[in-house]
Amino acid sequence: MNALTAATGPSSAVFARSVREGLRDPGPALFLPALPPLLLVIAMTSLFGRLNGVIAFPTGSFKEFFVPGAIMIVAIAGGGFTSAQVAEDLRSGFIDRLRLQVRGPLILLLGRFGFEAIRIIPGVAAVLCVGLLFGGALPNGLPGALVITLLAMLLSAAYAGLFYIAAIVTEDPQTPLNLNPVGIIVSFLSTAFIPRAAMPSWADTAAGLNPVTVIVDGARAAMIGDLTSATVAAALAVATAGVAISVVASGAVLNRKLSRG
Amino acid sequence: MTTPSIEAHDLTKHFGELVAVDHLSFSVSPGEIFGLLGRNGSGKTTTVRMLTTLLRPTSGAAVIAGFDVARQPDDVRRSSGVTLQDAALDPNMTGREHLNLIGRLLQFGKREVTARATELLEAFGLSAAADRRIGTYSGGMQRRLDIATALFARPPVLFLDEPTSGLDPQSRRALWDEILRLRADGTTVLLTTQYLEEADQLADRIGVIDSGKLIAGGTPRELRAAHGLRTITVPGEHHLTTLVVTVTAGTVTARDGLTIIDVLPDASIDEALAQIRSVAGTLEDITVTKASLEDVFVHLTGREINTASARSTDRAAA
Numbered sequence: 001m002n003a004l005t006a007a008t009g010p011s012s013a014v015f016a017r018s019v020r021e022g023l024r025d026p027g028p029a030l031f032l033p034a035l036p037p038l039l040l041v042i043a044m045t046s047l048f049g050r051l052n053g054v055i056a057f058p059t060g061s062f063k064e065f066f067v068p069g070a071i072m073i074v075a076i077a078g079g080g081f082t083s084a085q086v087a088e089d090l091r092s093g094f095i096d097r098l099r100l101q102v103r104g105p106l107i108l109l110l111g112r113f114g115f116e117a118i119r120i121i122p123g124v125a126a127v128l129c130v131g132l133l134f135g136g137a138l139p140n141g142l143p144g145a146l147v148i149t150l151l152a153m154l155l156s157a158a159y160a161g162l163f164y165i166a167a168i169v170t171e172d173p174q175t176p177l178n179l180n181p182v183g184i185i186v187s188f189l190s191t192a193f194i195p196r197a198a199m200p201s202w203a204d205t206a207a208g209l210n211p212v213t214v215i216v217d218g219a220r221a222a223m224i225g226d227l228t229s230a231t232v233a234a235a236l237a238v239a240t241a242g243v244a245i246s247v248v249a250s251g252a253v254l255n256r257k258l259s260r261g
Numbered sequence: 262m263t264t265p266s267i268e269a270h271d272l273t274k275h276f277g278e279l280v281a282v283d284h285l286s287f288s289v290s291p292g293e294i295f296g297l298l299g300r301n302g303s304g305k306t307t308t309v310r311m312l313t314t315l316l317r318p319t320s321g322a323a324v325i326a327g328f329d330v331a332r333q334p335d336d337v338r339r340s341s342g343v344t345l346q347d348a349a350l351d352p353n354m355t356g357r358e359h360l361n362l363i364g365r366l367l368q369f370g371k372r373e374v375t376a377r378a379t380e381l382l383e384a385f386g387l388s389a390a391a392d393r394r395i396g397t398y399s400g401g402m403q404r405r406l407d408i409a410t411a412l413f414a415r416p417p418v419l420f421l422d423e424p425t426s427g428l429d430p431q432s433r434r435a436l437w438d439e440i441l442r443l444r445a446d447g448t449t450v451l452l453t454t455q456y457l458e459e460a461d462q463l464a465d466r467i468g469v470i471d472s473g474k475l476i477a478g479g480t481p482r483e484l485r486a487a488h489g490l491r492t493i494t495v496p497g498e499h500h501l502t503t504l505v506v507t508v509t510a511g512t513v514t515a516r517d518g519l520t521i522i523d524v525l526p527d528a529s530i531d532e533a534l535a536q537i538r539s540v541a542g543t544l545e546d547i548t549v550t551k552a553s554l555e556d557v558f559v560h561l562t563g564r565e566i567n568t569a570s571a572r573s574t575d576r577a578a579a
Contacts (some may be wrong), residue, residue, distance in 0.1 A: 010366045092347070094346055097350075100313065101363055101366035
């Protein structure tokens with residue numbers, strides 16, 4: 001049995017467990033992440049649709065500018081749904097039962113990362129549809145929609161690592177949930193809401209350092225710009241690197257935690 | 262000579278300043294039930310966690326089914342099943358989902374997973390509850406499911422860490438029957454317990470562990486013979502002290518119309534009785550009480566097993 005087979009079988013079992021958890025509690029798993037961006041799309045496009053005359057949006061329209069950012073917020077709102085279960089598994093000792101069956105504890109997280117990626121698809125679809133109804137645009141059609149969905153999935157998985165680390169360190173299911181306000185900071189200090197040119201200098205600097213900015217800019221290009229542009233490629237690369245860093249970091253923290261017994 | 266299924270050599274675990282397990286050495290033959298008997302906090306759980314690769318020993322070595330726990334942890338895991346002190350189950354899953362998850366983590370084929378899960382649910386009397394959430398199971402049912410989980414891959418070696426802790430007497434008896442059935446099937450079992458009766462009933466051999474050290478070992482009968490006090494109770498308050506003490510090396514207490522003589526393990530009961538009769542005349546209603554395993558434990562550790570005391574202590578040490 002090669003290493004890939006040894007990892008994919010158990011990971012898919014953990015993934016299936018996460019799917020079951022999500023379906024048992026579909027509100028926070030599948031629908032809650034879409035709620036804040038849906039409200040934002042409705043409120044922001046209705047209230048600030050005429051901002052075009054005040055701020056020079058690169059897209060020419062605030063509504064077209066805002067919808068891709070709102071879609072990326074689906075990946076951040078309600079982040080790390082499965083992290084509470086990670087903490088619960090650690091606290092109850094179930095993680096010991098699971099790791100006795102597999103080659104390395106990281107395998108126990110891979111399936112969860114996978115679920116974090118797919119669970120936001122309904123939310124992304126909902127915000128995309130509502131966004132289009134409220135003045136968004138999708139000239140790149142289905143390919144654009146697929147790329148923006150892929151970016152949101154990668155961002156969701158990458159962002160989940162933060163919650164997993166909190167869950168592993170504290171073994172408290174509540175602690176990761178308390179991290180949700182971080183999402184507000186991360187979103188506002190990116191180009192999800194307004195372009196960097198409209199930000200104060202300190203916020204512009206922060207947005208420049210924020211990897212979410214690269215991903216949001218890529219999502220915007222995928223939806224209404226050039227789908228084959230370097231901006232989209234950079235977004236995909238940053239999001240993929242984010243997932244890799246999250247997986248490695250949370251795996252290392254879990255390994256360290258478990259090796260202490 | 263048969264190769265032992267479980268071997269521990271100078272197994273030691275430190276947690277900072279605390280020495281949880283101190284140069285523990287023992288072996289368990291194939292098909293044997295070995296009981297590790299000790300109070301909470303004595304190092305039982307830490308020992309099991311080291312033997313099952315969940316915890317790396319500070320020093321020493323252990324071999325399970327021929328595999329070294331430090332160098333071949335994957336092989337050790339494949340060769341052994343474990344139930345930990347608290348039944349490690351997800352209360353939101355059903356019993357069947359739980360076993361299916363374990364089977365898939367073990368990389369069994371889908372059809373094999375389904376068949377084995379069904380087989381185990383039947384074997385452990387859980388078929389009727391298979392599709393109910395584990396959170397609704399009784400403590401005994403959860404323990405049975407936990408053991409079924411440990412047996413999924415048909416391991417030749419099974420570690421049971423206080424398997425009947427917290428169970429009612431009926432569930433405890435039922436679980437004892439399961440454990441004896443496993444031995445009959447050839448499974449080697451290492452059982453930790455703080456229940457003396459459990460060790461006495463189940464274990465072929467017992468190791469008494471105290472403060473991380475193995476302080477005695479043998480069959481229950483051997484332990485009683487080697488370490489257990491026997492008591493002779495004679496009606497009436499007799500002045501037997503000098504004579505009896507020379508024979509039994511034990512203590513004599515005369516009170517409430519009785520004379521109670523403790524006979525140390527290496528003294529002869531027959532000789533003591535003869536001496537008593539020679540001093541006190543022919544006496545009826547002399548009773549001789551054999552040593553219980555509890556007497557052995559008290560003799561060895563100087564303390565009783567206090568089941569109500571320090572569950573948390575053991576967890577802290579673990």
